[in-house]
Amino acid sequence: MKIILLGGPGAGKGTQAKLLKEHYNVPHISTGDILRANIKQNTELGIEAKNYIDQGLLVPDELVVHLIENRITEDDCKKGYILDGFPRTIPQAEALDKVLESINDQIDIVLNIEVSDDSIVKRMSGRRACLKCGATYHIDNNPPKVEGICDVCGTELVLRDDDKPETVANRLRVYHEETKPLIDYYTNKNMLVTIDGSRPIDDVTHDIISSIERGLN
């Protein structure tokens, strides 16, 4: 099962990807998580990406395309994967198409998780993230069992620098300008299903799984 999760910042892509990963037993590939891990390890990619991420801008296409190309051609991706946060621009989507074509493969479904900008702002201000395992929580909607600590790995949770309100406004603008055109891109390829992301987490998961099972018909 090869899935793309589309949606604005804070739409719930990561939250759903973690649940779907368990359900379908396929890897969860988040470009945001990979970039943050590189920043933490001070790699060349991390140093370059940090400037963009801190401003709420997208990292240049060639950097993420390269990273995804390497990742999806690894052995554990043969059975499928969930792409979370990639592609985010038309050139990224076109590059992904080319890579898949070259290995005679294709994406099964693109799920567009739709949430209003107002809810996004609320979600981001309450989001707490584990930078070790990528899990995210919300102080009201999805709190960890122990305040400030990741349920999965016990690491201390943080408010990401780019989740501060000034940066969130930029990220939303970038989403509307650069990522939203992907809705048409995948609609035209008859691959897109829209999911109401404003519902409670478990209901969204349920809708996603039934959409996948129904296929695109």
Ligand code: ADP
């Ligand atoms: P994304 O990966 O799309 O940026 P996340 O999965 O990190 O989004 O979710 C953003 C924030 O919203 C987190 O704090 C998360 O706990 C919360 N959240 C996710 N899904 C829902 C939902 N269906 N209802 C309410 N809050 C949610």
Ligand code: ADP
């Ligand atoms: P969110 O979960 O809130 O949507 P992500 O963790 O996916 O945020 O991404 C955080 C930041 O990492 C983005 O604002 C952007 O700077 C960078 N980034 C992640 N994925 C991509 C991508 N596919 N292309 C360019 N930049 C990316």
Ligand code: ZN
């Ligand atoms: Zn964790």
